[in-house]
Amino acid sequence: MKAIRVHRHGGPEVLVYQDVDARDPGPGEVRIRNRAIGLNYADVYYRTGEFPAPSFPFTPGLEGAGEVVAVAEGVRDFAPGDRVTYYCPVPGAYAEEHVVPAHFVIPLPDSIDFATAAAMTVKGLTAQYLLHRTFRVESGHVVLVHAAAGGVGLLLTQWAKHLGATVIGTVGSPEKVAIARRHGCDHVIEYRTEDFVARVKEITGGEGCHVVYDGVGKATFPGSLDCLRRFGCFVSYGTPSGSIEPFDITTLAIKGSLHATWPVLPHHLARREDVLAMSESLFGVVASGAVKVPIHARLPLAEAAEAHRRLESRQTTGSTVLIP
Ligand SMILES: NC(=O)c1ccc[n+]([C@@H]2O[C@H](COP(=O)([O-])OP(=O)(O)OC[C@H]3O[C@@H](n4cnc5c(N)ncnc54)[C@H](OP(=O)(O)O)[C@@H]3O)[C@@H](O)[C@H]2O)c1
Missing domain, CATH: 3.40.50.720 (NAD(P)-binding Rossmann-like Domain)
Structure with a gap:
């Protein structure tokens, strides 16, 4: 499959589009075919080295949305064909497929398309906990x-x-x-x-x-x-x-x-019941129309470097999604 790989820290030019092997899901994991991938500022930090790289080479990216293609034995909540969105605490989403712990995989309502899901999962769950858990806005x-x-x-x-x-x-x-x-x-x-x-x-x-x-x-x-x-x-x-x-x-x-x-998102998502409750709260405000998900740019995954350039130079507004 195609993926963006980082072989050394540096500027956007270190994001290389290349072939990699897809892997089977291990215990507790789900393999997902990405239909859209969310761009987040943290992706820049992993690329530059401000956040430690998981290993070299690595694939960046913390969120995506698509269909389940395989589940490990014992995973009961998901089956091939399910529409899902996900956050992944270890980067790897800038790829045609990604293997993610089932803990962080969220069933996607039919009313939400993949691009919208990828544009809002990390950012929307962050907004959810900031407004409801870190400080309760009234x-x-x-x-x-x-x-x-x-x-x-x-x-x-x-x-x-x-x-x-x-x-x-x-x-x-x-x-x-x-x-x-x-x-x-x-x-x-x-x-x-x-x-x-x-x-x-x-x-x-x-x-x-x-x-x-x-x-x-x-x-x-x-x-x-x-x-x-x-x-x-x-x-x-x-x-x-x-x-x-x-x-x-x-x-x-x-x-x-x-x-x-x-506060940081992974702490708020440490319990499966919170993953589900926070996403239900997010999907609720999106379904009601109270919160619109502004996708202001869609780029092919191969152009991830250009997406990083725009984000770092303050040219982006709203969310940017990468399409594999
Ligand atoms: N703690 C958590 O759980 C958590 C989770 C998700 C995201 N985050 C953080 O939330 C922040 C927003 O993330 P995002 O992905 O939505 O990014 P973003 O807000 O779309 O992009 C960053 C924005 O920061 C502003 N900015 C100010 N000084 C800047 C500078 N020197 N260089 C670049 N940008 C500058 C720019 O807006 P203006 O031009 O309007 O100033 C820029 O558009 C990031 O810091 C990210 O790491 C934290």
């Missing part, structure tokens, strides 16, 4: 979402709005302002040209937000802490602009008895 809350026009960002903004929050989004270009607004942002700040802390204070009448979802990192820290009201919650969940410098924990006291956390 009607009346004021929420700040950084990189609001991004993959996770556009799902977070729509879902937070659906929960009754006032949503403030930051974005990196004028074109992204319109996109963020269309997806539920009440206020949009261009944080490359505007002082986002001053603007948040102005919008909230000096009060600040209940929660900041920060998937940007170095460029928005410590400003994000200054956007919070007393007892507010700083949720750091990604660092495309670079890692946050270590900071003194008493900063949280000084800035208003704040809470700060860095």
